[in-house]
Amino acid sequence: MKLTDKQIALYNEQGYLFVPEAIPAAEIAVVRDHVSDLVGATRDAVIAEADGKTIRSVLNAHEYDDVVDRFIRHEAVIEPAMQLVGTPLYTFQSILNVKRAFDGAQWQWHQDYPTYKVDDGMKEPRAVNAMIFVDEVTEFNGPLMMVPASHASLFMPEIPEYDTKITTYPHGRYPDVEWVKPVMLANGLLAPKGPAGSIIFMHLLTVHGSGPNMSPWHRSVMSLTLNSVENKAEGTVRGPAVCHDYTPIRSLPGSALLELTG
Ligand SMILES: O=C(O)CCC(=O)C(=O)O
Secondary structure, eight states: OOOOHHHHHHHHHHSEEEETTOSOHHHHHHHHHHHHHHHHSOOSSEEEOTTSSSEEEEEOGGGTOHHHHHHHTBHHHHHHHHHHHOSOEEEEEEEEEOOOTTTOOOEEEEOSHHHHHHTTOOOSOOEEEEEEESSOBOSSSOOEEEOTTGGGTOOOSSOOOBOOSSOSOTTOBOOOHHHHHHHHHHHOOBOOOBOTTOEEEEETTOOEEEOOOOSSSOOOEEEEEEEETTSOOOOOTTGGGSOOOOOOOOOBOTHHHHGGGO
């Protein structure tokens, strides 16, 4: 899938681009069916919700799981991402945020780049975050919310300490809400919704967050950060949360997922 000049201009202006149903239903179904097994697996790089047992996030599963590896290399993800950043890319991190029905907790308002800069040594925000819907995302199951055009006007003046009180995600640096309030009031909020296979491409400075999932429907979303190969992040503060294989990622056709079903 090739983005049009208009879509690229919209991304640069708004700090995000929503592409509904970018991955066809039959292909994303392979991923969705597989994710339930993955979420049940015991791995070191898994973060639990506050109850200690519900899985909140699965980190960098593409490193050991063939389905997730093929999923994140889908051409509908990689080709637009390369157009938006303008260079070859490598996988900086993949986090499957499963936000389980009834139990999935919130993500506070934040930008991604401050953590990547301070903890991971990413020199510039020359990367893109692809939020790929593995389940349908509705207004009920904790959609990602964004402040449009916030990437153009905000950079956290002071980098907050890790939050250790509100969520169990161990690497969140969340600013005081007073800092984001003026741009929220000025620009409003939006929350793209759509079927599994839809993708939000998001700038690393876009302010975003999401509420808890109080619905009976899971909301798994793959949060995949693809960084420019010219902007390698070599910091090791966040340990296995960050990938250090700087090989340019190669895209695969969607048929690579269908092959797995025999
Ligand atoms: O999964 C979500 O709703 C939010 C995830 C997020 O904030 C992130 O990946 O930076």
